[in-house]
Amino acid sequence: MRHLLAHTSGLAAADVDEFALPPAPSSAALVAGLRDVPLARDPGTAHEYLNANYVVAARIVETVTGRPFGEHLRAGVLLPLGMTATVATDRCDAAVPGLALGHVGALGVQVPVPEIPAFCAGDGGVVTTAADLTRWLRFQTGDGAPLLTAASLREAHTAAPGTDGRYGLGWSVRDGGDGGIRVLHDGALTTWTSAIELSPTGAGAFVLTDAAGAPSQLAAQLVGAADGAAPQAAPADPLRAVNLVLAGLTVLAGVLLTVAVLRAGRRARALGGRRRVLSLPAVAVAAGVLLLPLGWALVAGPSWTSWLMLLWMLPLGGILAFVLVTGGVVALVARARAGRSALPEVGDRSAAGSAPATRPGPRTPAS
Template identity: 40%
Template sequence: MRFLRVISLLALVAVLLGWTAPATATVTVTAAGGRLVDEYRSVFGTPGVAAAVIDGSSVETTVRGRDGDGNAVTARTRFRVASMSKSMTATAIMLLADRGRVSLDDPVVKVLPDFKMADPRFTGITVRQILSHTSGLSISTNNEYVFPPPRGAREVVAGLADKTLATAPGTHAEYHNTNYSIAARIVEVVSGKPFDAFLRTELFTPLGMTDTGSTLGCSDQAEGLTSGYEVVLGVAVAAPEMPGFCVGNGGVISTLDDMVRWLRFNQGTLGTGLLSAASLAELHTAQPNAGGYALGWQVRPVTADASPLLIGHGGTLATWTGDMVFSPRRGVAALVLTNGGGDPSLLSGNLVAERIGSPETPMSNPLTMVNAILLGLTAGMAALLVTVAVRARRWAARRRAARRPRLVLRLVPLALVTVLGVVLPTPIWGEFSFHYWIVTAWLMPLLAIFCLTCSVLGAVALGRRLWCLRRAGQAVSAPVPGGAPS
């Protein structure tokens, strides 16, 4: 049965890729790719993985695991590609540039008159700077994790009217999703089409990416898309995606087959008439002061301090992750799509490294230790606080005659634990905002459970001690029945 499934998969991929790929393209499943995918799934507990290696005219695919409905993953299973969408948004801008509708060095306000900020420097932001994350927009001045999230690119841009820049445009790089929502709005205004419609008609359809589309929100329903998974300590639970605005920056939904086409296009072997060679090369070129970021792509080594360089981009949501890379020098590319958390860049990098003979990077999951510690801390803290609450009456009886300052000092630790549980999720993500409680619940559920344990049980224990102290004080001051003897 396994042999028949492999043969069926090979035939399906061959048919889907054949009409636009070179006639000599072959599709196989390799032992090396399977070994690396299996190792990755073992390390990260990922329920479903679809991976591919492109080497010249050949495409080697590996699919493992299940989707959110429990069905076997195939080359046509739909995944959210998350921030890999940025490469498509940047290409949409470049298509308009090739047609003379916009220039990369145009100020954004020239092509987007409604774009306004409470910072006079915003008028200097160029299209190139938003695509290279050097616009000056920052999480420190623009919270991207607001709930409910904006519903479209127009709303995202309108929400910037009272925001400021963290740095002068063009001087500093900070990866900030809002840049690409601005880019999506530029596409809409310049083309006169909704962003999804432009991608579909001008990019996906010409490349034969018939199973690819996009949504405005990160958690929007889409045809054929099942849920992703939360994976904690090897336990995978199907879960809805965290609400958020994904238009332009992370809303694309695609398949392994279609994303192979996307990589082939960026390698220059598919859809060669869609975009000029110069524009395609510009997309992959690191930009000034951008820290290795290009336009919707990043320049990275195969391994630390190694060459040849790769062009790639990853994507991370709460329940979906992926990565894609290609080597312009070697003609080798790798693609990884998963329906759970993890670090797929490790797998894509190793798939390329294995093919070109470079050392592989050991795969490990640091969250395994972090989650194990959090689980232990949660259990220990819960046991401690429950014990404190249960013994509160005995504690109050022993301290009913103590002076008030000393009592206050004894209650401070419980108060600190309670406050810690409430505020701990907020500074982790950059600023104080209770919206980050929602982010923590999706991205680090055990941390959220630990914080909830501290805040709820801490408040219960503190409240019970105070209540027992009050009752103990009332018992001491109450008159003796019948009066005192004469």
């Protein structure tokens, strides 16, 4: 259990598709699918964050208690802490009364969209309120209901063996200066992000968002302000530079492909019936088809769900792909039509070639 909670179990992301579609119907089914997965390393020797570790831990709880993990969590943890408005679901996309849709967007424009389906029992799926999460934060500082001893809380907040001093039991561990440590945790689905942090002085803060952003930076700044640190500038959008590049490429692609459509006839006349295999529209279509798969494969490996997640997190990438494919196809069709109309019909002759031959007439004597 300690290896699972510290992400030192030996399971590796390269061997486990955490976001497979359709989602696993239960934690039992997901864990059963791990039986033939080899361990990448010996347990306890290296830290690799993997959500599946917590699904396995939740399944152990279900096996020991004989009831679903969410039910045990509510009865054994949430209600004793007074977190009566908090519920635990087994699906990231579960409909919970009062829960609004999350958002995807870029450059200040946000659109509500459904969350991508995924199994979340043990590694997520907890829907809460600011008031209830405040109770959880107080509990973590030792100021709440005594579900754990002070020694157990310290152990959860202390780096576990095999993590290179970076991770405890469910908490990342960082040097807080002055001999103290900061404990924190952040997470993200595709339409929600969150972060929580505790400082060595006992101050704490959490940030919940219904879109992509930088909640961990903001939580750190809030904790720093509580500890008397100098105010800092608000964190910038971490994806702003990427989105600006994608927006610029989208506009450029749209302009070039529009020009290709408008100049299709002129190009066909210039080529005089000749064809070019490699052209801007053809390259645009190929690039649009491969953009999202290659983009995600370079980051985390190919997976249909991963490509969908990339589209949710970087919607401008999807718009760029759409412009490339649609504009490229339209330009190719326009050029094909212009090329057919520019070809001479069979039997036609040029004016010079079709002029009738003439014989010289009889000569007249010079006068």
